[in-house]
Amino acid sequence: MPPSLNAPSVMTPATLPPVRIRIASTVAVVALAHIALIAAIMQMTQRQTPPLSLESKVIMAQLLSQETAPVAAAPAPPALRSAPEPIPHPVVKKKVEPHVAPPRPLPAPKPAPATPKAVTSPEPAPTAAPAQESASSQPAKAPEQPAAQSPAAGPASSRETLAIAAPKAVPHIDCRIVKPDYPALSRRRGETGTADVRFVVGATGTIESVALAKSSGYPRLDDAALAAMRASSCRPYVENGTPIRVTYTQPFGFALDD
Missing domain, CATH: 1.20.5 (Single alpha-helices involved in coiled-coils or other helix-helix interfaces)
Known part of the structure; x- marks a missing residue:
């Protein structure tokens, strides 16, 4: 269905x-x-x-570092300041000084026995007193004679000192004279003349001093003459077998023909 x-x-x-x-x-x-x-x-x-757990660990590490830092810095300064305090050395030096002083006065009593020797010697003197007085009167006249001779010796010694101080002027001397250089400016200007130079020779032959005795009229020529004399050399001047100090005047001529 x-x-x-x-x-x-x-x-x-x-x-x-x-x-x-x-x-x-x-x-x-x-x-x-x-x-x-x-x-x-x-x-x-x-x-x-x-x-979050990592951040907490970092915070703990920072707290530990802050606590340990001040503990290490605290004990350092007192150790340095305590060292220079003990210095008691000068007290020992003062104790040693008084020990040296007492032995110095010990040798003082030694010169005391010398005084009785002077007392014993004058005892036999009064017996020969009149004889000594007569003998002392005679030699008293002897020193008067050299006193009279002293004025004669005075001028002789003064003359010797003058002879040593003042050089002797001589007419000739054995020297090797250097030729002066003619200044170029003086030659161009036609400057001529003669300069006389006085010099002193010592006992050893050295030229002690140089001076201008007469000018040539031109300072350049005079300076050239003085320089030539200083460059020269001499032998000792011997008189009576002994060298002496002497003085001599050397002329230096400057001519255009030279």
């Missing part, structure tokens, strides 16, 4: 319309997505918690 139209119809999954299937699938996908998000959030929170 054919089924009746009034009987209730039972719907199976096979008989569900496709629209409802799509809704159910979307709800399931959304639920799965929420579950995945919750799981991801839990994992993120677990990963972020470890850095």
Whole structure:
């Protein structure tokens, strides 16, 4: 028999319309997505918690370094200041000085026995006193004679000193005279003349001093003559077998023909 139209119809999954299937699938996908998000959030929170423990360790390290620093710096300064305090050395030097002083006065009583010797010697003297007085009166006249001779010796010694001090002027002397250089400027200007130079020769033959006795009229020529005399050399002047100091005047001529 054919089924009746009034009987209730039972719907199976096979008989569900496709629209409802799509809704159910979307709800399931959304639920799965929420579950995945919750799981991801839990994992993120677990990963972020470890850095908090690292920060706490760093803070503890800083506190330990601050506490140990002042402990090491405190004991250093008192050790340096305590060293220079003990200096009691000058007291020992003062004790040694008084020990040296007492032995010095010990040799003082030694000259005492010398006094009785002077007392014993004059005892026999009074017997010969008149004879000594007559003898002493005679030699007293003797020293008067050399006193009379002293004025004669005075001028002789003074003459000797004058002879040593003042050189003797001689007419000739053995010297090697250097020829003076003619100044070029004087030659160009036609300056001519003769300069006389006086010099002193010592007992050893050295030229002690040089002076201009007569000028040539031109300072350049005079300076050239003095320089030539200083460069010259002489032998000692011997008189009576002994060398003496002498003085001599040397002329230096300057002519354009030279």
